[in-house]
Amino acid sequence: MPAKAAKGGKRPGSKAPASKLEEAAPSEAKPTAERTKKSGTLVFANGDSYRGAYILIPDKRIERCGVGSHIYADGCVLEGVWEKDKLIGQGKVHFPDGSMYEGDLKGIQFHGKGTYTFPDGTTITGTFKKNR
Numbered sequence: 560m561p562a563k564a565a566k567g568g569k570r571p572g573s574k575a576p577a578s579k580l581e582e583a584a585p586s587e588a589k590p591t592a593e594r595t596k597k598s599g600t601l602v603f604a605n606g607d608s609y610r611g612a613y614i615l616i617p618d619k620r621i622e623r624c625g626v627g628s629h630i631y632a633d634g635c636v637l638e639g640v641w642e643k644d645k646l647i648g649q650g651k652v653h654f655p656d657g658s659m660y661e662g663d664l665k666g667i668q669f670h671g672k673g674t675y676t677f678p679d680g681t682t683i684t685g686t687f688k689k690n691r
Contacts, residue, residue, distance in 0.1 A: 593617045596624070606632030611641070639664060662687070 588671045594617070603619060611627020623629070623641035630636050639650025650664040664672015669675070669687035676682045 614639075637667060669686075 591639075595615045596612065597615055598612045600608060601613070602608045609621075609623060609627060610678070612621065612625030613621045613623050613627070615621055620623045622644045624643070625641060625681070626639075628638045628639050630635055632657035634653075636653040637646060637650065638653075639646045640648055645666050646664045648664070649662065652664075652667075652669075654659040655680035659676045660669050660673055661676075662669065663671025668690045670689060673687050673688065674682050674684040
């Protein structure tokens with residue numbers, strides 16, 4: 560079942576507007592009679608997709624929770640553990656040019672210890688703060 564999302568998802572390092580999914584205010588991540596925990600693949604109207612655990616909210620929004628991967632239409636992939644629709648702790652970000660970040664994430668930013676690998680294999684390992 561496709562989930563609703565606005566056009567133009569935001570990805571790390573991008574200034575593009577966020578999708579409805581990412582703009583949604585965090586809410587309690589517990590299933591209730593109105594909120595159903597599910598797992599699977601969702602495809603959004605903007606071409607993005609999400610594969611993993613999520614909670615279906617009655618107004619047809621979803622909240623990513625648990626292990627999952629968000630795949631942007633441009634090929635950028637965010638992998639990790641989601642809580643209240645945000646990445647938490649360790650994760651991986653794969654970019655379309657072949658570069659990759661693996662380490663601590665805060666939301667969709669490199670924040671904490673991690674390694675950035677360039678397409679040519681060169682790496683930078685250290686402490687990142689707000690993608691720097």
